[in-house]
Each structure stands twice: as structure tokens, then as C-alpha cells.
Amino acid sequence: MPRVINFGAGPSALPDSVLQEAAAGLLDFNGTGIGIAEISHRSKEFTAFLAEVESLIRTQLDVPPTHSILFTQGGGTGQFSAVVLNMLARHRLLHPNLADEDRVLDYVVTGSWSKKAADEARRLGGARVHVAADARLHSKDTKSFDNIPTHDKYKFSLDPALIYYCENETVDGVEFSADPSSAASFPFELLPEGGLLPLVGDYSSSFMSRPIPRLADHAVIYAGAQKNIGPAGLTILIVRKDCLVDVDAAAKLGAAAVPITMAYKTLSDSSSVHNTPSVLPIYIAGLVLRRMKELGGVQYYEQLNKRKADKLYTAIGAGEEKGIFKAKVREGSRSLMNVVFDVLGDDLEAKFIAGAEAKGMKALKGHRSVGGIRISLYNAVTEEQVDAVVAYMNEFIQT
Template sequence: MSDGRVINFGAGPSALPASVLEEAAKGLLNFNGTGIGIAEISHRSKEFTAFLAEVESLIRSQLDVPETHSILFTQGGGSAQFSAVVLNLLARHHLLNPDLPERDLDYVVTGSWSKKAAEEARRLGGGRVNVVVDARASSKDGRTFDSIPAHASYSFTSPNPALIYYCENETVDGVEFSNDASSPASFPFHLLPQNTPLLPLVGDYSSSFMSRPIPRLADHAIIYAGAQKNIGPAGLTILIVRKDCLVDVDAAAKLGAAPVPLTMAYKTLADNSSVYNTPAVLPIYISGLVLRRSAEQGGVQYYEALNKRKADKLYAAIKEGEARGVFRAKVKEGSGSLMNVVFDVVGDGAEAKFISGAEALGMKAIKGHRSVGGIRVSLYNAVTEEQTDVIVAFMKSFLAQ
């Protein structure tokens, strides 16, 4: 490419819009006319706190977040939230049920990240971890994550769990819940415990946040997302927390709950408007610029339609390659992610040839995650339809060879 930039299909940190990067470069020198660069300015300055409030407003309006939920900004990515959701929701559960002898934590395991989340819950202790469903049981080989399980496979056994966790999009495995409630690959909201008010439902939306609407957002206790997919650079984590989950963790500890580090306690973040300690100032700034641009283009509804068009083109090319015995889909039809499209290139040395051919044409970061191999093409919001057309054209030329 003439400016030296390539097409970045990486799974994260991912592509960002060039116009945003150009605007952010100006802010690095002079943020909002302060004469101070955004990476230098105080996180407690009136200019930055006003910008932080705007970022919150942009998320709230585009996702239609109700006033029952707070929007918080923290650090540590999704992996830190594997721990934080357990600690905060166990604290809440102790306050609501101080005399309960045992506490249940329900995990829907559909891929590598939800598997890691369940493992972290076991490591922390404090409750019995129940695997509501393990998608590997219904896979082709019984070992891989290649689909969203059928609704009949789920078993929510506890009427009063401390939390119910799922990962909406599995970045490594390319599996994603459908937004269509009638689809067998949708999340089974109708199977959740019906007699529990204010369900402790937790959704990891890291890889799809701001790419499409979130189904039944108001029914969630916590939604979290690392910014480094669709919104900004690595270093920022965004939380949407229902206000009944902003609990006094010290009071809960007196009732037997595990102590919660102050910087991981949701109430601490909320009480201090996400600036209890220094937040990720630069990632917040770039994320705000991305969110402004998103609002101008039509928000999550615009991106949902765009991302579906991109993914449909890519899946069609994979299907054509399967018919010729050159490509092999890793995910069953209907369960494929709009964000992370995964497949194999069949034949000795064929995968390496495919990757080197793509790189020669300026397409980077398409090698699959080290744990599963193959090819992974990530189609986050900043990846344009025209850029998607480039890799689809390459795939067809590869088939012709």
C-alpha cells in the first residue's frame, strides 16, 4: 500500500480506522486545545473527565444501556474479569444469602475463553463450579469447539446461582451466539432460572462489543469487553454493571466472602467515576474517537449489517473451497462468528503457501491462534468491506491455482 500500511486481519490488538489514528496523533500533541498531549494530561483534569463522560454517553446511547446499569472503565482485559466477576458476585451472593452453606457458579463453555473463565472460578474457590454445557460434547471429534450447542443440551441446575457466565463470541475458535432468538445457536435465555429476581447473568462481549446490539442487555448483571477488538487499543476494559451488583465487598467479607482488591471492586470504580486510580487515558481517548465515528455512521445497527455482509462473503468463499477440497471449515454452519472466521487450508505446505501469498499482497495476521492452528480472519468494525473483498479475491485466485 502506498502509505506503507497493510490490511490488518489480526484478532487483537486489531485494526483501527485510519481517520481515527490521524486524529489521535493530533491529540498526542495537543488534547482538546489544552496544549498538553493526551498521554500527558491529568486523568482528573476537567478536560479529561468531560471526555470520559462523553465516552460513557456514546456507549449508553448506541447500545441503549438503561439507567439501571452503570458504565465503568478499568484495566486488565477479559482475563482480569474472569476473576473480578467471581469475586464481586460471590460478595453480592453472601450479602443476599448469608447463611447458605454452598454457592453455585454456572458456566456455559463454548470455547477456549469460557473454558479459561471456568478454570479461574475453580482456582479462586468460594463456590461450586457447574458446567451448564460443554460444546465439545457435541463436536465432530468430541474434543474441539466447533458449534453452539443445541438448547436441549443446557442444564441450569441451581435455582439461586451466584453467577451465570457465557462468552458471546469465542475469538480463538470462531464460534458465536446468534442474535436471532429463533436460531438454535442463540443463547437460551428462556432456560434461565425463572424464580430468581435480578439474575446474575454475566456476558463476555470482548470480541463483538459495539459490533451489533446486545440481546436482552437489561437482563444482564454484568457485561464486559476488552477494547482492543472493535473500539480502541489494548489496555482498556469496559464494564456495564447492573447497580445491584455494586456491593460493599468489605461487608461481604465479614460474612465469609473472599476479600476483593479495591481496584477490582465494581463499587469502588462506580463511586469514583472510574478514576479511583489512573485509568488507561490514551486507550480511552482513542476509543472515544472511534465511538464518535461509530455514532456518525449509524451505530451498532450500521455495523451489524456491514459485518454480516463481510462475513457472508468470506464464508461463501470457504464453502466454495470446501467443494474443491482446498479449504475446510472449522465451525458448523449457523454457529460461525461474524468477527473471527476460521478455516483450514488442506494439503502439505498449503497453509504456509496461503499465508505467504496473502502477505505478499499486503494482508497480515491471518494465522490461526497457536492453540488451534489454521487460518483466522478477523473482521472487526474497522475492517472495510473493500478490504474483505481483497482477501475473498485472493482466496478465489488461490483456488484457481
């Protein structure tokens, strides 16, 4: 059966060549005669491969030596909890006599995932959650996530334990601009001055799709792999070394106990093999990263993804002129990864999806919480595949 075009938001498309190489590796990993899903995670062959994966990320993203690269499980949702616990432990060690009600966690809420992250922080307790900016307040209906707030809409705390933002919102299709002159860029200039910033970036759905602005200023960057570089089951962390704290020492001072597999220092001290890591997803991610390096790394994909998104948004604009499509996100805040729009008219959305599927284009239906259409343009989605969906959209507009 021929492969379809997969526009799914995650788990998402992977390059055919990588899947073919991974299939061979299931039978024989690096000439060991043992399949990758069977080999010991402590074998010299796998640990060497894991070191290569780390190197491929470090060189392509220009990660400084001040930061460690770690591999774990649990996805971005698992990090909603882990990052709070680790950063509160750090803050406790820095300020042992501060009462819990005087500790603050700053959250920038721009979509469904950052809202869930803030909700988890409230559930865990140990500090007050302060919403430094809420995109809904600046939307057309004061309820929707259709924008990135302009810089004058932010108010950060003076000494928060963490400052969280989600770089790309997979559900709502909004994304911070990488252009520092854009009103939709992250307001780095407004962050508290003095000391090392407790800045946390959730890059789950845009990781390795373009360079990360001011990466060295982040305390933690994390990403689930199942968007741009691998299958579900792997989470990648970039952690500044001052955040690799002794969580047990913090617990003795009153911080919440951190589960051992969630403690960043544990992961670092064990080179990410404290327990069995996600061996197969790490292998596939490594194959993707090798291919990325050959093609030109994140700079290559940044330009490619811009071209793909421009073509798609142009098609949506043509549909808006005809009263057929309607973009969900304000211009300037639109995602390069997850393009969302509505198809207007009775039963036309269902017809649009059915027509796309008849042409071998799958997973175009929007997230169940917001509806509409969502076309994800992750790295493995080719420009030719985007041309195909754009041609279908133009055909749909005319008919």
C-alpha cells in the same frame, strides 16, 4: 511505507482517520496545549471526555439507567477473576448463612476463553463450578469447540451466584446468534425465574459490533477494548446497580476479600478514576465511538459485518467444493468476527499465508492452540479489504 490490511484478532485494526486524529491529540488534547498521554486524569477536560465516552456507549447500545458503565484495566482475563469475586460477594450478602459448597457458579463453555474463565473460577474457590453446557460434548470428535449447543443441551442451577457465557469465541470462531429463533442463540428462556438474574456476558471480541440481546437482563457485561473500539489497556463494564455491592461488608460475612481496584462499587463511586485509568486508550476509544455514531452506530456495523462475513464464508464454501479449504465451525454457529478454516494439503497453509502477505494482508495465521487460518472482521476492517482477501482466496483455489 504503505499500511497493510490487518486481519489480526487483537490488538486489531483501527480506522486510519481515528489514528490520525489520535496522533494530533498526543500533542494537543482538545486545545489544552497538553497531549492526551500527559494530561491529568482528574482535569475537567479529561473527565468531560470520559463522560462523553460513557454517553456514546449508553446511547448506541441503549443501556438502561439500571446499569452503570465503568472503565478499568486488566482485559477480559482480569474480569475472569473480578466478576467471580464481586458476584460471590453479592451472593454472600443475599445468602449469608449458605456454606461455600452450596454456592454455585454456572458456566457455559463454548470455546477456549469460556474454558479459561471456568478454570479461573475453580482456582479462586468459594463456590462449586457447574458447567451448564459444554460445546465439546456435541462436536464431531467430542473434543473440539465447533458449535453452539442447542437449547436442549443446557442445565442451569436454581440459584447460582453467576451465570457466565462468552458471546464470541475469538480463538475457535464460534458465536451465539442474535436471532432468538436460532438454535445457536443464547437460551434466555431456560434461565432461573424469580429475582434479578446473575447473568454475565463476556463480549470482548464483539462489543459494539451489533446490539446486545436482552442487555437489561444482564448483571454484568464486560469487554476488552482492543477488538472493535480501541487499543489494548482498556476494559469496559456494564454493571447492573444491584451488583455494585459493599465487598468489605461481604468479607465480614466470610466472602473472599476483593482487591480494591477490582471492586465494582469502588469503580462506580469514583466515576472510574479511583486510580489513574488508561487515559490514551480511553481517548482513542472515544474517537472510534464518535465515528461510529456518525456512521449509524451498532445497527450500521451489524449489517456491514454480516455482509463481510457472508462474503468470506461463501469463499470458504467454494474452497470446500474444490477440497482446498475446510471450515472449522458448524454452520449456524459461525462467528461474524473471527472466521476460522483449514487449508488442506501438504504445505498449502504456509503457501496461503505467504501469498497473502505478499499482497499486503497480515495476521491470517490461526491461534497457536488450534492452528489453521483466522481472518478477523472487526469494525475497522472495511468491506473493500474483505473483497481483497476473498479475491485472493478465489485465486488460490484456482491455482
